[in-house]
Amino acid sequence: EAGVTQFPSHSVIEKGQTVTLRCDPISGHDNLYWYRRVMGKEIKFLLHFVKESKQDESGMPNNRFLAERTGGTYSTLKVQPAELEDSGVYFCASSQYGGNTEAFFGQGTRLTVV
Amino acid sequence: AQSVAQPEDQVNVAEGNPLTVKCTYSVSGNPYLFWYVQYPNRGLQFLLKYITGDNLVKGSYGFEAEFNKSQTSFHLKKPSALVSDSALYFCAVIYYGNNRLAFGKGNQVVVIP
Numbered sequence: 001e002a003g004v005t006q007f008p009s010h011s012v013i014e015k016g017q018t019v020t021l022r023c024d025p026i027s028g029h030d031n032l033y034w035y036r037r038v039m040g041k042e043i044k045f046l047l048h049f050v051k052e053s054k055q056d057e058s059g060m061p062n063n064r065f066l067a068e069r070t071g072g073t074y075s076t077l078k079v080q081p082a083e084l085e086d087s088g089v090y091f092c093a094s095s096q097y098g099g100n101t102e103a104f105f106g107q108g109t110r111l112t113v114v
Numbered sequence: 115a116q117s118v119a120q121p122e123d124q125v126n127v128a129e130g131n132p133l134t135v136k137c138t139y140s141v142s143g144n145p146y147l148f149w150y151v152q153y154p155n156r157g158l159q160f161l162l163k164y165i166t167g168d169n170l171v172k173g174s175y176g177f178e179a180e181f182n183k184s185q186t187s188f189h190l191k192k193p194s195a196l197v198s199d200s201a202l203y204f205c206a207v208i209y210y211g212n213n214r215l216a217f218g219k220g221n222q223v224v225v226i227p
Contacts, residue, residue: 003157004157006157031213033214035215035217040219041219042118042217042219042220043158043204043206043215043217044217045214045215045216048213048214055213056213056214059214091157091158093158099146099213100146100163100165100208102148102160102163103160103215104160105157105158105159107156107157108157
């Protein structure tokens with residue numbers, strides 16, 4: 001069974017540009033999460049989808065970030081325009097039931113804004 | 115407030131010695147506690163979790179963790195560390211009624227041959 005996959009693995013963009021990250025969850029997992037780790041700090045929650053609906057987006061830092069999950073399958077996270085402080089590793093995770101069930105993580109996308 | 119503390123930045127241990135990675139959490143309802151590990155260039159991998167029941171939880175790769183409610187701790191342990199255990203370890207908590215993981219800052223574990 002394929003795990004959670006994220007694309008790209010690395011991205012280097014200039015300040016002001018747009019970047020779109022993609023996450024393919026494990027097939028059949030209704031719950032999809034985005035997290036971010038800024039260098040050396042905690043991994044922080046960004047948002048949670050249940051199927052195609054945003055269940056909780058309280059962790060999204062500002063309106064430069066837009067997440068979508070059309071059709072309840074893969075998800076994209078767009079940053080437009082990117083700022084230097086957006087640099088970090090963006091993790092996607094999925095779980096079948098949410099709540100206290102373990103989430104399965106992708107390998108992350110390392111975003112560097114220069 | 116939900117928070118998780120991993121007080122040490124790095125844990126160094128000799129191969130074959132016991133390994134302990136510390137984690138404490140803030141008290142707010144009944145927590146669900148998790149440990150994840152990140153090997154170099156890999157995603158986070160689930161190790162174990164505590165939901166309810168026996169305070170000693172056994173997980174993958176010979177790891178275990180003990181839930182201590184009075185000390186609000188969930189320390190990760192392994193009786194005999196391997197060089198291959200060198201990785202970044204994250205403690206995380208979900209509080210009842212919530213769906214998101216709140217992570218600690220992570221501990222780098224270095225097992226010295």
